[in-house]
Amino acid sequence: MIERADQLVLNYVSKAADAAHGVLRADQRLxxxxxxxxxxxxxxxxxxxxxxxxxxxxxxxxxAALVEREARRLAEEGVSTMRAAEAGPPAQPEEQGSTRRFPTIVDDGDVPAGVQAYRKIARESLGKGRGLPFAGLRRVAMSSANPMATGGRDARTLVKEHPRDAAAMVILVVAALLLPFDLPPLAIFEIPVVVWAIGAALVLFSESWNLRDRLLGIGAPLLGYSVGGVLVGGLRVGSEPGLQAFFAQFYSVSGTMFMIGTGLGVVWLAYRLLDVS
Incomplete structure (x- = not known):
């Protein structure tokens, strides 16, 4: 969503401004x-x-690394900073503290346009490649030991950045966990169905996942309930004839298959939300 994208930018700039305290002067920080x-x-x-x-x-x-690069660049140009002022007298008057250009980022550089184009094609090809299975998930598991593996993103930061998406996944899990309980219906609807519908609506209208991921996340429980219930129920019927025996087996396993499908769907949504591959 627009507010979330803008908030990510504001949070990043705020972190950089905080890191610049004690390193750059007030005018330089601004x-x-x-x-x-x-x-x-x-x-x-x-x-x-x-x-x-x-x-x-x-x-x-x-x-913080950008701030350090900015401080080094100013020092190389002979411009005084807070750090330089603490270390000794400034090399230049304070009026020269403002800067005119921003340091290059990772993929900048004075390279020919053709090289840049091939680099872009290579990055897109790597992004579309299969790579190691669940490499992104393994990076997240390593993030507590090496935060740079995920750019500082872990489960806590993801929940803070995507509260509604995290709430939607929790609601789907709660709906599955309510199935074994014999709760009174809400009007004509079973309570687990109502809870699942709320979570499914939140997922469906979220912009954090693409349409395919959203459909997979909310469709997995339905597939588990219907297809899984039919297959497993049909296998359990065995030699017993009649639809009554089939439906008895179907209803005995469909709830469990719905719970399994919900678990798989939520795991997929969480994995795609991490997006660290």
């Missing part, structure tokens, strides 16, 4: 933050997709 925000907007190219904006911010790297 100039640095303005240029950083402007550069992000250029790289963002008007995108309002939170996932695409996250990828753009990941290209910029750690905000």
């Amino acid at each position: 100039d640095f933050a303005k240029r950083l925000r402007a550069r992000i907007e250029v790289e963002r190219r008007g995108s309002q997709n939170a996932r695409e904006v996250s990828k753009v911010l990941a290209r910029f790297g750690d905000p």
